[in-house]
Amino acid sequence: MKSFRIREEISAESEIICCENAFERLTDFHGLIFTDENVLALYGEQIKAHFKGVPVFAMPAGEEHKTKETLFALLEACAKAELHRNDKILCIGGGVVGDIGGLASALYMRGISCIQVSTTLLAQVDSSVGGKTAVDFCGVKNLIGAFHQPQTVLVDPAFLKTLPARELRCGLGEIVKHAALDGALFDKLNANRDKLFDLDFLAEIIPDNIAIKARVVQADAREAGLRQCLNLGHTTGHAFELVDGSLSHGEYVLVGTIFEAEIARRTTECNGAYLDELCSLARTVLGGMPSLPAAERVAALSRLDKKNKSADTVSLVAPVRKGEYKLLKLAYSEYAELLTKVEKEVIC
Ligand SMILES: NC(=O)c1ccc[n+]([C@@H]2O[C@H](COP(=O)([O-])OP(=O)(O)OC[C@H]3O[C@@H](n4cnc5c(N)ncnc54)[C@H](O)[C@@H]3O)[C@@H](O)[C@H]2O)c1
Ligand SMILES: [Zn+2]
Numbered sequence: 450m451k452s453f454r455i456r457e458e459i460s461a462e463s464e465i466i467c468c469e470n471a472f473e474r475l476t477d478f479h480g481l482i483f484t485d486e487n488v489l490a491l492y493g494e495q496i497k498a499h500f501k502g503v504p505v506f507a508m509p510a511g512e513e514h515k516t517k518e519t520l521f522a523l524l525e526a527c528a529k530a531e532l533h534r535n536d537k538i539l540c541i542g543g544g545v546v547g548d549i550g551g552l553a554s555a556l557y558m559r560g561i562s563c564i565q566v567s568t569t570l571l572a573q574v575d576s577s578v579g580g581k582t583a584v585d586f587c588g589v590k591n592l593i594g595a596f597h598q599p600q601t602v603l604v605d606p607a608f609l610k611t612l613p614a615r616e617l618r619c620g621l622g623e624i625v626k627h628a629a630l631d632g633a634l635f636d637k638l639n640a641n642r643d644k645l646f647d648l649d650f651l652a653e654i655i656p657d658n659i660a661i662k663a664r665v666v667q668a669d670a671r672e673a674g675l676r677q678c679l680n681l682g683h684t685t686g687h688a689f690e691l692v693d694g695s696l697s698h699g700e701y702v703l704v705g706t707i708f709e710a711e712i713a714r715r716t717t718e719c720n721g722a723y724l725d726e727l728c729s730l731a732r733t734v735l736g737g738m739p740s741l742p743a744a745e746r747v748a749a750l751s752r753l754d755k756k757n758k759s760a761d762t763v764s765l766v767a768p769v770r771k772g773e774y775k776l777l778k779l780a781y782s783e784y785a786e787l788l789t790k791v792e793k794e795v796i797c
Pocket of ligand 2: 683
């Protein structure tokens with residue numbers, strides 16, 4: 450068992466525990482269980498048997514339900530169950546359940562405690578670490594949210610046994626991103642390329658990933674500086690995601706990582722052999738390069754990305770050497786040109 454503590458100035462301490470039999474750690478739970486219908490179909494019996502008499506609210510699964518309607522339906526379920534200040538919301542699910550449940554617990558009675566049992570790879574290595582909560586609003590992802598650290602996060606890799614391969618690949622997108630920020634994880638992934646989807650191998654590297662993200666978040670809880678590094682692969686990945694939408698978020702992060710590595714190669718001092726290895730690792734996870742929309746359309750959308758503070762420049766966290774990245778600010782026209790160039794020269 451490995452556990453991590455995140456302590457920062459904003460809110461109470463959060464503990465992330467990697468363990469087996471997550472439910473067994475939650476004895477005498479008072480509050481409400483929040484999950485989605487897929488997770489309920491798979492684990493409902495186990496949940497009901499362990500948490501006897503605890504009310505359960507299940508949302509329909511999927512990002513399209515990460516809405517204010519689901520948030521308010523959950524808050525209403527909390528009120529109807531007469532949750533009190535000392536009660537907790539127990540979120541059992543992936544990033545969608547964690548983000549909505551976390552926001553509801555930040556809002557209900559001006560803040561009650563939240564416990565998360567993360568059941569997707571993405572939630573285990575990324576979304577449940579750091580205390581960001583949100584719902585999508587007015588067509589914008591995560592537009593409304595709050596920083597609210599969960600009291601406890603339980604990470605039990607046994608849940609991954611029922612997770613479809615596509616969702617594993619999605620989590621692996623963020624794992625490769627972490628590897629681009631941390632040389633030791635990069636070496637581990639590279640040495641085990643044939644095991645990237647193997648659940649025992651994933652169970653071994655989940656704690657490494659939590660530690661990497663926790664370290665960054667702890668140093669910069671409000672995203673003033675260092676936390677930006679977690680956007681590696683995301684500026685370009687996100688723009689592809691907005692134009693196309695047929696791949697998963699993690700797959701776009703992998704595509705974005707490849708493009709941003711190639712942009713680094715063409716604009717700044719970097720280690721070319723390392724970038725070759727990183728791109729080939731990302732391609733291995735993707736299972737080859739997927740068909741993508743034209744880079745020209747993608748560039749146009751990146752101009753609107755909220756992370757780019759000004760419409761005329763684009764900010765990228767570009768990988769440059771093992772464990773090292775560099776913040777690149779490119780004029781929009783240069784970025785657009787580079788994307789098209791990379792598309793022509795590398796992506797075929
Ligand atoms: N808060 C953060 O810092 C942060 C960081 C990254 C991503 N996110 C958010 O996370 C969300 C994506 O999370 P996700 O990828 O976990 O998506 P998700 O919660 O939609 O889960 C993906 C799918 O897997 C199903 N599922 C969950 N656990 C399962 C299991 N054990 N077995 C079988 N199926 C299972 C779900 O029902 C769903 O259909 C996005 O909304 C994103 O914005 C938040
Ligand atoms: Zn991401």
